[in-house]
Amino acid sequence: MADRRAAVTDAGDRRRWQALGVGLVAAFMTLLDVSIVNVAVPSMDRALHASPSDLQWVLSGYALTFGLILVPAGRFGDARGRRTAFVVGVALFTLTSALAGLATSPAWLVTTRLLQGAAAGVVNPQVTGLIQQLFRGAERGRAFGLLGATIGISTAVGPLLGGLLIQLGGEEHGWRWVFFVNVPVGILAVVLGWRLLPARPAGQPDRHRLDPVGVLLLGVGVLLLLLPLVQREQWQSPWKWALVPAGLAVLVGFGLWERRYARHQTPLFDLRLFRLRSYTLGALIALVYFGGFTAIFFIFTLYLQNGLGYSPLIAGLAITPFALGSALASTLGGRIVNRFGRPLVGIGLVVVVIGLGTVVLVLRGSPQHSVPLLTAVPLLVAGLGSGLVITPNQTLTLAQVPVPQAGSAAGMLQTGQRIGSAAGIAAVGAMFFSSLASTGGDWAAAFRHSLLLAVGVVVLALVAAGVDIWLGHRRGDSAG
Known part of the structure; x- marks a missing residue:
């Protein structure tokens, strides 16, 4: 009898981690599409004769609808079951990816990108809510560590994968494979998600309304x-x-x-969550940090491709050290976050500032060659720091959130991240183009000046983390 109970326990434990694996694959796929399309813009322009406005909507429309749907989708998953919301979201994402790859006009592509972003917004809160539902204690930290690695890698490796797909598919139609690659992965995620994700218990009373006015x-x-x-x-x-x-x-x-x-x-969202210091300051750190670190990839890609003439593939490879560092440190951060608490986030932010500051220093002489090599180690350091920020911060931010509110709480957290990313790219991008104009086309100087602004934004996140650490010490809260 004891052996049978142990076998059942092992099977249930294995199923939880398998369900998480399916969720992480879907999260990677949807977050990757935020950045992977950047390197495909020139190919889209040639193939579809798109206007600058069309191309801007292809890039930004995805992020826009992604951000709009996060909280309602999280509440829907909390109320009606995360498996249903997850499978519907992934199915819609897969379908819209296929339609985007088949686009024959700019309007067609823009419309499918808007729908694709909305589908991504349905998927992501379910993954975070699933972790809250299935894991406790140290295991939850490990699960969030894997999610943090997924976020870090997907954000940084998008240009590299985009460059590879365009090179394999050709300059004329390689951009279509940026979308088609989602189709087989999405179909598999739908099948496995329905099989492995837990359904809402039968007969569970559903007292949740979806608050249409909210x-x-x-x-x-x-x-x-x-x-x-x-x-x-x-x-x-x-x-x-x-x-x-x-x-x-x-x-x-x-x-x-x-x-x-x-x-x-x-x-739709319980405002009493903001009474939790861990949630309020954690959400603020996430909003500000995403405003700094996501803008880096935007300006670095511009500098390498437009300023120095590197190919999309080389530009993607240049960002890879950050992705590797983020993946390694995210996994570690998830394992040790419960031991060190918010000070771990503070340490990560300091390391990010050091890494990015070193990038500014190595580019002081406006080098024209070997820029990817010069920046590789500093970006690796910054990536290691980033991994100690994203995963531990997310774990600590959601630690005290009740499971029935996990989806909407995660949705609000991610909405802040999307707003922070958009604001950061707008501010840092404006600094980049302004500096480029004022320096007579000095791309290296424009990159350094805008990168310094991004570092300043990261420092603001460090200040917020410092406030949380200080308050934690005052109250004797070892988790900070």
């Missing part, structure tokens, strides 16, 4: 915030920035509505 207010608020950021190059009127305070005002209205709604029903 969905509308949050969607409008996030849309107003993101639109001027993702369309910064195409909308020349300064009036576009009036949408930012308008978006903030709508989000204030969302908060007031949620507080009122919570008196009688389960809200």
